[in-house]
Amino acid sequence: xxxxxxxxxxxxxxxxxxxxxxxxxxxxxxxxxxxxxxxxxxxxxxxxxxxxxxxxxxxxxxxxxxxxxxxxxxxxxxxxxxxxxxxxxxxxxxxxxxxxxxxxxxxxxxxxxxxxxxxxxxxxxxxxxxxxxxxxxxxxxxxxxxxxxxxxxxxxxxxxx
Numbered sequence: 001x002x003x004x005x006x007x008x009x010x011x012x013x014x015x016x017x018x019x020x021x022x023x024x025x026x027x028x029x030x031x032x033x034x035x036x037x038x039x040x041x042x043x044x045x046x047x048x049x050x051x052x053x054x055x056x057x058x059x060x061x062x063x064x065x066x067x068x069x070x071x072x073x074x075x076x077x078x079x080x081x082x083x084x085x086x087x088x089x090x091x092x093x094x095x096x097x098x099x100x101x102x103x104x105x106x107x108x109x110x111x112x113x114x115x116x117x118x119x120x121x122x123x124x125x126x127x128x129x130x131x132x133x134x135x136x137x138x139x140x141x142x143x144x145x146x147x148x149x150x151x152x153x154x155x156x157x158x159x160x161x
Contacts, residue, residue: 091130091137091145098126111147127156 099105102122110123127142137145139153146153154160 088134091134094130094133095126098122098129101125124156127153131157 095107095110099107099110099122102118102125105119105122109119110126112119123146127146130137130142130145139150139157139159142148142153143150151160
């Protein structure tokens with residue numbers, strides 16, 4: 001017999017690791033532990049997938065609501081810019097047009113009490129433009145729109161000395 005074949009036969013007959021009942025029991029216990037871990041992970045994955053599905057549905061609903069809001073706001077914006085039955089533009093359309101000549105000034109700044117030169121200039125231009133196109137609006141009406149006193153509006157319009 002060849003030496004290599006003898007070594008192989010000896011190893012097969014006397015393996016370096018002997019499987020005893022205790023060793024087999026330990027391996028079976030380890031397999032059970034691993035199966036329990038896998039089962040727990042599968043349950044965790046299922047819970048996470050349910051959360052993902054719920055959030056996906058919520059996201060779809062919120063996107064639909066956002067699209068509905070945008071559609072409504074576009075309709076409102078178009079209505080604000082439209083010429084009314086009386087043939088006059090809305091005050092919002094007039095203010096937007098005047099504000100386009102003053103970049104960087106927002107509606108909130110116009111309504112505020114800030115006194116920076118460019119904000120005051122835009123505010124006065126807006127008041128004058130709205131009054132010019134909508135003469136039926138009183139100084140009190142304009143004051144409510146611009147969050148000012150009616151006397152301030154009269155001063156801007158030159159009706160008060």
